[in-house]
Amino acid sequence: MGSSWQRDKKKEYYYKKAKESSYYSRASYKLLQLNKKYKIIKEGNSVVDLGASPGGWSQVALEYVDSTGLVVGVDLNKIRPINEENFSFIRGDFTTDEIQEEIVNTLNEEADVVISDASPSLSGIKNIDHLRSLDLVESVINLSELILRDRGNILIKFFQGEDFNRVLKELKKKFRAVKTTKPNSSRKKSSEMYLVCLGFKSP
Numbered sequence: 447m448g449s450s451w452q453r454d455k456k457k458e459y460y461y462k463k464a465k466e467s468s469y470y471s472r473a474s475y476k477l478l479q480l481n482k483k484y485k486i487i488k489e490g491n492s493v494v495d496l497g498a499s500p501g502g503w504s505q506v507a508l509e510y511v512d513s514t515g516l517v518v519g520v521d522l523n524k525i526r527p528i529n530e531e532n533f534s535f536i537r538g539d540f541t542t543d544e545i546q547e548e549i550v551n552t553l554n555e556e557a558d559v560v561i562s563d564a565s566p567s568l569s570g571i572k573n574i575d576h577l578r579s580l581d582l583v584e585s586v587i588n589l590s591e592l593i594l595r596d597r598g599n600i601l602i603k604f605f606q607g608e609d610f611n612r613v614l615k616e617l618k619k620k621f622r623a624v625k626t627t628k629p630n631s632s633r634k635k636s637s638e639m640y641l642v643c644l645g646f647k648s649p
């Protein structure tokens with residue numbers, strides 16, 4: 447018998463939907479909803495998916511980029527099998543120089559899009575989770591500045607807290623348009639938000 451959280455999760459609409467489809471996680475529906483609205487990923491794009499396991503976002507990104515694009519997934523954990531030729535997986539911590547160098551080498555060109563659904567291990571305490579998430583968000587932004595092409599896009603998950611507006615302000619200087627959003631498929635009680643940053647102003 448699982449915990450009540452596990453039972454709620456099992457009953458939940460997007461969890462069931464993912465189980466019935468070939469998507470590896472309910473998170474796939476978040477990316478589908480966000481991309482439908484904001485056109486973050488387009489056909490032919492090179493996409494880096496940070497915090498990719500079990501692989502739901504990478505599956506959706508591969509559908510959008512089609513056979514002319516490519517997707518590089520990165521995670522501390524293993525990913526479920528994705529056999530498309532234009533998909534590569536790097537296992538490791540994307541905040542480290544070693545893994546960032548591997549991402550650059552695997553891409554072999556600038557990225558059009560960086561997406562990050564990376565989550566720290568969550569304590570359930572809002573401020574702590576916000577600070578843990580802040581470290582990841584700052585790493586995603588720094589890495590994006592290294593690998594993103596001019597006018598490229600990023601999508602980042604961020605747990606809300608006191609630094610949220612400061613980060614938002616910084617992103618508004620680096621991108622032509624920045625939106626904060628929470629797709630319907632994101633659980634209402636979660637403090638997660640998504641930052642959609644379009645049109646990178648490459649220095």
Ligand SMILES: C[S@@+](CC[C@H](N)C(=O)[O-])C[C@H]1O[C@@H](n2cnc3c(N)ncnc32)[C@H](O)[C@@H]1O
Nearest residue numbers: 473497500501502503521522539540563564565
């Ligand atoms: C919510 S899951 C991602 C779900 C994924 N978007 C999907 O659709 O299947 C968050 C992931 O972030 C990963 N993660 C957290 N910190 C990381 C880091 N520093 N480097 C690589 N992966 C990280 C975790 O291992 C976890 O698998």
